[in-house]
Structure formats: C-alpha cells, structure tokens
Amino acid sequence: MKRSIILWIVLLLVLGMLNGCSKKANSNKNTFTFATWAAGTELEEFQAVIDKVNEEAAGEYKINVLSIPSDYYVKISTKIAAKNSPDFFWLTQELISKYAKMGALADITEQFKKSNSLTPDMYYEGVLASAEYNGSYWGLPWIANPIIVFYNKTMFDALGIECPSATDDWTWEEFIDICRQISGKEYRGNKVYGTIIDGWPNIETFIWAGGGDIIAKDGETVILASEEAKKGMSYLQTIVEEGLSPRYAEVASLGDNNVWFEKQRVAMFFGGVQDNFETKIDKMDESEKFEIGYAPMPVCDDGSPWSFDWTASTVMAKSLEGNDLAYKALEAVTKAFFEWKIVPPVKGSLNNVIEINPKKEAAMETIAYIMDYARSANYIPEWSDINDKLWYNLYVSLLNDASFDYRSQMDEIQAYSQDLISKRKSK
Amino acid sequence: MSLKKSKKLSKRMGRGRMIALYVVLILGSVMMLLPFIWMVSTSFKAENDIFSIPINWIPRKITFDNYIKALKVVPIAKNMLNTVFIAIPKILGEVFVSALVAFGFARFEFKGRNFLFMILLATMMLPYEVTMIPTFMIWSNLGFSDSYVPLVLPAFCGSASFIFFMRMYFETIPKDYEEAAWLDGAKNLKVFYMIFIPMAKPALVTISLWSFMGTWNDLLGQLIYIDSQHKYTVQLALASFSSMTGETLWGPLMAASCMALIPIIALLLYAQKYFMEGIKLGGIKG
Amino acid sequence: MKKRQRAGFYFILPWLIGLIVFTAFPMLAAAYISLTDWDIVGNAKFVGLDNFKYVFRSEDFIKSLWVTVRYAVLAVPLIIATSLTMAVMVSKNYKGMRIFRVIYYMPAIVSGVAVAIVFKWILDPSYGLINGVLAFFHIKGPDWLYDPNWVLPSYLIMAIWGAGGSLLTYLAALKDIPQDLYDAAMIDGANTWKKVKYITIPLMTPIIFYNLVLGIIAAFRKFTDAYVLGGAGKEGNFYMVYLYEEAFGHYRMGYATALAWILFVIILLLTILVNWTKKYWVYSE
Numbered sequence: 002m003k004r005s006i007i008l009w010i011v012l013l014l015v016l017g018m019l020n021g022c023s024k025k026a027n028s029n030k031n032t033f034t035f036a037t038w039a040a041g042t043e044l045e046e047f048q049a050v051i052d053k054v055n056e057e058a059a060g061e062y063k064i065n066v067l068s069i070p071s072d073y074y075v076k077i078s079t080k081i082a083a084k085n086s087p088d089f090f091w092l093t094q095e096l097i098s099k100y101a102k103m104g105a106l107a108d109i110t111e112q113f114k115k116s117n118s119l120t121p122d123m124y125y126e127g128v129l130a131s132a133e134y135n136g137s138y139w140g141l142p143w144i145a146n147p148i149i150v151f152y153n154k155t156m157f158d159a160l161g162i163e164c165p166s167a168t169d170d171w172t173w174e175e176f177i178d179i180c181r182q183i184s185g186k187e188y189r190g191n192k193v194y195g196t197i198i199d200g201w202p203n204i205e206t207f208i209w210a211g212g213g214d215i216i217a218k219d220g221e222t223v224i225l226a227s228e229e230a231k232k233g234m235s236y237l238q239t240i241v242e243e244g245l246s247p248r249y250a251e252v253a254s255l256g257d258n259n260v261w262f263e264k265q266r267v268a269m270f271f272g273g274v275q276d277n278f279e280t281k282i283d284k285m286d287e288s289e290k291f292e293i294g295y296a297p298m299p300v301c302d303d304g305s306p307w308s309f310d311w312t313a314s315t316v317m318a319k320s321l322e323g324n325d326l327a328y329k330a331l332e333a334v335t336k337a338f339f340e341w342k343i344v345p346p347v348k349g350s351l352n353n354v355i356e357i358n359p360k361k362e363a364a365m366e367t368i369a370y371i372m373d374y375a376r377s378a379n380y381i382p383e384w385s386d387i388n389d390k391l392w393y394n395l396y397v398s399l400l401n402d403a404s405f406d407y408r409s410q411m412d413e414i415q416a417y418s419q420d421l422i423s424k425r426k427s428k
Numbered sequence: 429m430s431l432k433k434s435k436k437l438s439k440r441m442g443r444g445r446m447i448a449l450y451v452v453l454i455l456g457s458v459m460m461l462l463p464f465i466w467m468v469s470t471s472f473k474a475e476n477d478i479f480s481i482p483i484n485w486i487p488r489k490i491t492f493d494n495y496i497k498a499l500k501v502v503p504i505a506k507n508m509l510n511t512v513f514i515a516i517p518k519i520l521g522e523v524f525v526s527a528l529v530a531f532g533f534a535r536f537e538f539k540g541r542n543f544l545f546m547i548l549l550a551t552m553m554l555p556y557e558v559t560m561i562p563t564f565m566i567w568s569n570l571g572f573s574d575s576y577v578p579l580v581l582p583a584f585c586g587s588a589s590f591i592f593f594m595r596m597y598f599e600t601i602p603k604d605y606e607e608a609a610w611l612d613g614a615k616n617l618k619v620f621y622m623i624f625i626p627m628a629k630p631a632l633v634t635i636s637l638w639s640f641m642g643t644w645n646d647l648l649g650q651l652i653y654i655d656s657q658h659k660y661t662v663q664l665a666l667a668s669f670s671s672m673t674g675e676t677l678w679g680p681l682m683a684a685s686c687m688a689l690i691p692i693i694a695l696l697l698y699a700q701k702y703f704m705e706g707i708k709l710g711g712i713k714g
Numbered sequence: 715m716k717k718r719q720r721a722g723f724y725f726i727l728p729w730l731i732g733l734i735v736f737t738a739f740p741m742l743a744a745a746y747i748s749l750t751d752w753d754i755v756g757n758a759k760f761v762g763l764d765n766f767k768y769v770f771r772s773e774d775f776i777k778s779l780w781v782t783v784r785y786a787v788l789a790v791p792l793i794i795a796t797s798l799t800m801a802v803m804v805s806k807n808y809k810g811m812r813i814f815r816v817i818y819y820m821p822a823i824v825s826g827v828a829v830a831i832v833f834k835w836i837l838d839p840s841y842g843l844i845n846g847v848l849a850f851f852h853i854k855g856p857d858w859l860y861d862p863n864w865v866l867p868s869y870l871i872m873a874i875w876g877a878g879g880s881l882l883t884y885l886a887a888l889k890d891i892p893q894d895l896y897d898a899a900m901i902d903g904a905n906t907w908k909k910v911k912y913i914t915i916p917l918m919t920p921i922i923f924y925n926l927v928l929g930i931i932a933a934f935r936k937f938t939d940a941y942v943l944g945g946a947g948k949e950g951n952f953y954m955v956y957l958y959e960e961a962f963g964h965y966r967m968g969y970a971t972a973l974a975w976i977l978f979v980i981i982l983l984l985t986i987l988v989n990w991t992k993k994y995w996v997y998s999e
Contacts, residue, residue, distance in 0.1 A: 562744065
C-alpha cells in the first residue's frame with residue numbers, strides 16, 4: 002500500500018515536469034541577451050562596449066551579456082534546442098549557413114538594406130559574403146582578420162636578402178624562392194626556416210594560390226579537383242618536400258606556431274592582422290627584439306593576392322525576425338564593435354585600426370591594400386564534413402609525407418563533397 | 429617456528445626491503461609529480477620564458493606576475509566559494525543517500541533486487557552527452573535557468589557509482605554483527621545507523637572525497653546550467669583563460685590551476701588519516 | 715523474515731525515485747532521438763533505424779571502436795595491476811607513507827584538460843621530457859602523438875600515470891584484512907609473495923571486481939584528454955570523441971545518440987559477462 006502511494010506521487014511529479022511552463026512570448030520586450038565567447042580580459046572589454054551602447058540607448062533597449070567561456074557552440078545549440086536561444090550571439094563564418102539552414106537565425110536582409118546607417122555596400126565584399134546564404138543576409142560581420150605576411154626584417158638584413166615591400170606584388174614562386182634562400186641557414190645560433198606551415202595557413206590559402214577554389218560561387222558545385230587547385234597544392238608540396246618549414250611533428254615543441262616567429266626561428270609568418278607581435282616584442286629583453294616588416298599575401302596564379310579572412314558575425318535569434326527594435330540594437334552594437342576590434346569590416350574605417358592599436362601603424366599600408374582581397378571560402382552547410390576530409394585526408398597527410406598523392410585525394414574529396422551536396426537537394 | 433621468532437626474523441629481512449621500497453616509491457613519486465612540477469614551474473615563469481628551447485624546468489627568473497594577473501582576470505576565491513557552496517549539499521546528499529540505498533541492496537533480498545541493481549549499473553553506461561540536452565530542457569521548462577539547483581538536487585537520490593561502491597564495501601562486512609543486533613530485535617534503520625555507518629567510515633570518507641572532486645572538476649555540467657559570472661565555479665573560471673578569439677594566457681592559466689589544486693590537496697591530506705584507521709576486528713572469533 | 719526483506723525496498727526508494735524523475739525521461743528521450751535525424755537546433759525528423767544502419771557502414775565508427783577496444787583491453791588490466799601494486803606498497807604504516815599515499819593519488823584530482831595540456835609537452839617529440847630522458851641514454855624517442863604507431867602507447871602512459879585513482883578503494887579494502895590471518899600464515903612459514911597471493915588478493919577481489927567494472931566503463935567512455943590531444947592517423951579518435959564530434963561538430967545528434975546506444979549495449983554486455991564470472995573468483999561472506 003505504501004509502495005503504491007509513493008509511486009503515484011512520483012508519477013504526478015513526472016507529469017508535472019512534462020507539462021512544464023512554456024516560455025512567455027513577450028513581443029514587447031526590450032531587454033536582449035547577447036551571448037559571446039569572450040571571457041577574462043576580453044570579456045571586460047566586451048562589457049565596456051555593451052555598457053556604452055546601453056547608455057546611448059537611453060532606456061529604449063538594454064543588452065545583457067552572457068559569457069560562455071568554453072564549449073561555446075554546445076551551450077548555444079543546447080539553449081536553442083530548449084527554446085531559450087540568446088537574442089544575439091556571435092557566430093563564426095563557417096557556421097552561418099548551417100545555423101541559417103537549421104532555422105535558428107533571423108533573416109535580416111530587409112532591415113539591413115533599408116538601414117540608414119549601415120548598409121551592405123559599406124562592407125568589403127569578401128567579408129560580407131560570409132554572412133550570406135541562399136540569397137539572404139543572416140548576420141552583421143563585426144570583424145575582419147585577413148592574413149598578411151609578417152617578416153623578420155632584422156633577419157632579412159642580416160642574411161642579406163631583399164625584403165618584400167609593403168604592397169609587393171610577389172608571386173608564390175617568388176615567395177618560395179625567398180624561403181629557399183633562408184631555410185637551413187644559421188642565425189643567432191639556430192637553424193632557421195623561411196616560413197612555418199603546420200595546418201596554418203589553412204588549406205584555402207594554398208588552393209587559392211593556384212587560382213582555384215573549393216566550392217564554386219553557386220554553393221553547389223565542387224571545384225576542388227580543378228587543375229588550378231592542384232597547382233596551388235603543389236606549392237605546399239614544394240614547401241614540405243624541400244624542408245622550407247619545420248616538420249609538422251616538430252612545431253608543437255614550442256607550443257604554438259607563432260612562437261617560432263617570436264623566437265626568431267622563422268623568417269616569414271602568415272599571421273592575421275590582429276596578431277599582436279608588436280606588443281610581445283615590446284615586452285622582450287633588448288637582445289631578443291627584432292624589427293617586423295609587413296608584406297601582403299603573394300599574388301595567386303589568377304592575378305590577385307587572395308588573403309584568407311576570418312570573420313564572425315553577430316546573428317539574431319529566429320524569434321526576433323522582423324523585430325525592428327531588436328535590429329536597431331543589433332546595428333548599434335555592431336557599429337560599436339568597429340571601434341573595438343581590428344580590422345573593422347566596413348570601408349573607410351581604417352583609421353580605427355590605428356586608434357584601437359597604435360602599434361599597427363607600420364602595417365597600415367599593407368592592411369589597407371589587402372582588405373580588398375579579403376576572402377573566405379564558400380561555407381555551405383555541409384562544410385563541417387568536407388573540412389574534416391580536407392584536414393585529415395589531405396592537409397595532414399601532405400604535411401607528414403611530401404610524396405603523398407594529393408592529386409588523387411583531391412579527386413576523391415571532390416566526389417565525396419559533390420555527393421553530400423546532392424543529398425541535400427533530395428531532402 | 430613461534431610467532432615471536434618469525435616476526436623477529438622478518439623484521440631483519442624487512443629492513444633491507446623497506447629501503448628498497450622507499451627507493452621505488454621515491455622514483456615513482458617523481459614520475460607522478462612531474463606534471464605538477466611543470467604546472468608550478470610554468471606558473472612562476474615570465475611570459476617569454478614559458479616556451480623555450482630546450483624546455484627548462486626551472487624558471488629563469490621567478491615572477492609572481494602570473495598569479496597577480498590570474499587574480500585580476502577571475503575572482504578565484506569567490507569561484508572556489510561558489511563551488512564549495514554547491515559541493516557541500518551535494519556531498520551530504522550523495523554520501524548518505526548512497527549509503528542508505530547500498531544498505532538496501534546489500535542486506536535485503538527483495539523481489540527484483542538483482543534486476544534493479546543491473547539497471548543501476550546500466551545508468552552509468554549511457555554517455556552524459558546524449559542525455560544532457562533533454563535533461564536541460566526539463567530544467568529549463570521548470571524555470572531553473574542560471575541556477576545551481578539542477579546540479580545539486582539529483583544528488584539527493586544517490587549516485588550510481590557510489591551506491592555500487594558502498595554495496596561492495598558492505599558485502600565484505602561479516603554478517604555476525606548485525607545478526608546479533610537483529611536477534612536483539614533492533615529496527616533496520618538503527619542497525620544501519622549504529623553498526624554499518626561507523627564501520628564504513630573509510631569508505632564514506634572516500635566517496636565524500638570523490639563527490640567533492642566531482643563537483644570541483646565538473647566543467648560541462650556547470651557550463652550548461654550557470655550563466656551569470658558571479659555564480660561561476662572553479663572550472664568556469666579556469667576556462668576564462670583561453671578563448672576562441674583571444675589568446676591563451678598560459679602563465680596565468682597555470683597559476684590559476686595551481687591555486688585550484690590547493691584546496692583539494694589540503695582536503696586529501698586531511699582526510700588521509702581516515703583510511704589508515706584500521707578496523708581491528710578483535711572480538712568475533714570465539 | 716520475509717517482512718524484513720521487503721524493508722529493503724524502502725531503503726532503495728530514494729534512488730528509485732531519482733531514477734524515475736531524473737533519469738527515465740532523458741533516457742527515453744535519448745532512445746527516441748536515436749531514431750531521428752536531429753540537428754539539435756531544428757526539429758527532429760523520424761527516420762526509424764536509419765542511423766543504426768549507417769553506423770555499421772561507417773569507416774569512422776569502425777575505426778573509433780577499434781581504437782577504443784584496443785585501448786580498453788590493454789589499459790584496464792594495466793591500471794588495475796598498477797593500482798594494486800601501488801596500494802600494497804603504500805599500505806604499510808612506515809614513516810612518511812602518508813605523503814606517498816597523497817602523491818600517488820594526486821594524478822586523479824586534476825581535471826582532464828590540464829592533464830592533457832601538460833602531457834602534450836611531456837610527450838613532445840622534439841623537446842618533451844620523455845624524449846629528453848631517452849636522449850640522455852642516446853635513444854631517439856618516437857614521435858609519440860604524431861606517429862600513428864605510438865599514439866596508443868602515449869595514452870597507455872597517461873593511463874598508468876593516472877592509475878592511482880583507485881588507490882583509495884584498495885587502501886580501504888587492505889585495511890580490512892585482519893592481521894591475524896597474516897600472523898597465522900607467517901607461523902606456517904609463508905613468505906611475502908605467498909601471503910599476497912593467498913591472503914591479500916583473494917580478500918581484495920570484491921574491490922578488484924568493483925574497479926574492473928568501473929574501469930571498463932571508464933575506458934570505453936574515455937573522452938577529455940583524447941579530445942584535446944587527438945593523435946596521428948586518427949589513432950586518437952576514441953569512440954566518445956567521434957560521438958562528440960558527430961553531435962556538436964556536425965550537428966547530427968540523432969546519429970550520435972544511436973552511437974551512444976551502441977556503446978551502451980557493448981558496455982552492458984561486457985558488464986553482464988564480468989558479473990556472471992563473479993561467482994568464480996570474487997570472495998564474499
């Protein structure tokens with residue numbers, strides 16, 4: 002008897018939980034939650050930006066910060082699944098099309114085009130393309146971090162090698178030639194290398210080097226196995242084969258690839274504009290310091306010095322689609338970011354860079370030049386699977402073994418990717 | 429050979445063996461401690477000293493910068509307090525309820541006992557990652573977002589692995605004790621309370637320690653259910669030192685990790701004596 | 715008598731309630747999810763057994779299962795043997811043993827991520843500690859995590875390092891062995907090895923059984939350090955790492971849940987097997 006009473010109580014509890022209370026739909030809401038991966042000191046800066054935006058909103062709306070210091074996408078997707086999506090959140094370019102396809106994001110095309118202060122044509126094309134999918138815009142990019150070449154001017158001079166200029170139109174072949182002149186030489190008691198390739202720069206960089214690409218602009222055709230793409234990969238193969246970069250297994254011994262550049266073991270480093278070598282050098286002992294030179298990416302076989310650009314956008318939850326107040330807040334916050342992070346992705350704001358980080362002044366010529374060539378790959382929803390194959394089956398294999406048959410592998414991956422895309426259509 | 433004589437003999441042989449034992453233990457200790465030595469060493473290194481070739485174990489110049497920086501980035505003391513705040517009710521719940529349940533499984537033969545115990549084991553086998561979202565959805569629907577409740581409440585229903593452990597432990601306790609008590613007409617709870625709990629002290633201390641460690645080291649669970657920074661726990665604080673667009677602050681991270689270790693090591697040293705409190709079962713035979 | 719036996723049910727009631735309230739629903743939900751195509755963020759689409767059919771055709775599944783099984787078969791006995799040995803060594807009440815007990819247990823108190831990072835440096839092929847020591851003896855160390863053949867040994871080294879985790883359980887059990895038994899054996903002329911073999915180990919079998927079951931579960935669910943460190947040639951792609959990537963990297967929660975259930979069945983079968991052998995080798999009153 003007692004047993005059954007207890008079981009009934011339990012059953013009632015469970016039923017109560019299953020009913021639950023649904024989230025109150027509040028269409029008049031003016032408090033928004035903004036989720037970010039910023040943590041620690043970056044979060045302090047973020048909070049300061051948000052505070053300023055809230056102040057200027059003067060009560061019209063208020064933004065609250067939700068910091069997710071680890072496993073960012075796990076928590077975001079979990080919250081969305083529980084119908085508790087943050088109102089705004091940061092989303093990296095590789096995931097925008099995926100989240101848009103899954104129906105998590107608000108389509109902001111209308112509001113974006115109609116805006117008085119921030120319109121699509123104000124952005125650099127390459128950067129804005131990352132927020133586009135299926136003909137609509139899904140978020141506002143707030144940062145552009147294209148790659149440029151940082152080089153050790155002191156080392157170049159010491160080895161008697163001519164430095165590239167700030168807007169040099171050097172080709173990949175010329176780049177490799179310079180590497181040949183450097184790699185293997187002795188400098189400050191160590192054997193040095195021309196450059197360091199360890200999975201960074203990413204594979205897109207090399208494929209573009211030959212004038213090719215992975216996914217065509219239509220988002221449906223895979224062009225990975227084209228001759229241009231293969232030519233691009235051959236540059237990587239040359240670098241590995243001739244030992245112009247440290248071995249893949251050796252790189253981690255210094256922790257991260259950028260340390261090789263900081264410790265003057267590598268002459269040229271492909272780094273994002275944001276990379277703060279200048280600050281690090283300032284903190285070094287006098288004997289360890291060196292002068293940094295800046296150069297643009299080498300010119301690819303199709304005539305342009307394509308630079309991989311990492312971008313993230315602030316996106317809006319689907320439930321806020323069409324909500325003008327929310328969009329207003331989104332826009333205000335995005336513009337505030339342009340004064341916080343470099344490089345701001347809208348044309349004509351290059352002066353912000355020097356204001357935000359005065360140490361980058363010496364790089365400005367290169368930065369201004371490269372922004373027109375900032376480019377991302379076409380990140381279709383199937384990207385996560387394609388990227389896995391590109392990394393494990395192609396990139397790492399080639400890094401470990403210069404004689405790896407990358408050409409057949411590229412054919413294989415193209416077939417696999419094309420197959421994936423065709424499955425998407427049949428759904 | 430008499431007992432006294434053989435003890436004397438083994439004592440003499442024992443000394444040589446004791447020295448050998450110490451040597452082996454010390455060598456092993458060095459291996460066990462190496463990662464910790466690395467962490468401590470790194471925490472006192474200046475930024476440009478952390479990655480160097482060849483890797484050096486002793487900092488070129490000892491600096492407290494990392495610790496100062498770590499304390500500026502996260503309020504580690506508060507985070508530790510928060511974690512303790514979660515850990516204490518959790519320990520109370522888990523330890524006592526698990527012992528109670530284990531007693532039920534160990535000493536009573538009720539219908540379906542073995543089947544239910546198998547289910548208990550089975551609950552430990554499904555990866556947490558796939559039940560995480562449905563569980564979160566329940567708590568979210570009940571209104572518990574940004575709260576410690578989802579982390580603490582389930583503890584009051586015991587913990588499967590602790591129940592398993594306590595049951596094993598109880599089964600090794602000779603039945604003689606309780607037989608006597610039951611013959612005297614004692615009620616079940618009293619038997620449990622007066623006989624089993626005291627005898628199981630080492631085991632109880634062990635699972636208390638495990639429970640505390642579980643809470644101290646649980647990143648994913650705390651990440652999912654806690655939003656506000658002032659509610660952050662130790663693991664969330666440590667996660668703040670590396671970010672996707674920021675840089676990983678290795679020095680301060682190591683410093684914070686070292687600070688996070690101190691409470692556990694202290695607890696370990698303190699709880700240590702409970703394991704060595706022997707149960708000299710004298711009076712059973714005869 | 716019978717009435718007293720039924721009282722046991724009331725003792726396990728708290729756990730039973732917890733089972734129904736906190737565990738049953740998520741597990742049922744997980745069972746349903748495994749039959750769907752769900753990307754977490756959107757709606758779930760029912761697809762029946764498709765996920766399971768795909769699993770058995772997937773190369774990555776087979777690889778990750780193989781990596782995990784191989785690891786489990788080697789690591790579980792290794793960890794138990796190491797841990798037992800450690801326990802016996804530090805169980806005596808000599809001076810300073812207290813410190814050793816803490817030292818050998820310490821690896822278990824650090825969280826997985828910190829351990830992984832430190833071992834990444836220790837196992838570094840060029841300047842890590844292990845290869846540095848080997849170099850001292852003029853041996854060129856392998857590439858460890860960067861060489862497919864040495865990834866498994868790398869993880870086994872980490873497993874042995876962490877073996878002290880079960881130290882407390884063995885110590886607690888060792889203390890319960892009555893000294894009289896050892897004394898009696900000594901009178902009969904038994905040496906240390908015989909004492910260990912005929913007294914210590916047999917009386918420890920319940921705790922060994924406990925650690926065996928838990929060890930199997932832990933080995934198959936190995937995740938944190940493997941997720942951080944990986945390993946060349948996908949040799950570090952343990953089952954749980956594969957599952958986690960499928961769930962949160964590719965947003966294929968339905969498929970990942972199916973993987974979880976398969977793992978569940980494997981572990982369950984192994985546990986039932988071990989449990990069945992219990993009567994042959996585990997001591998009980």
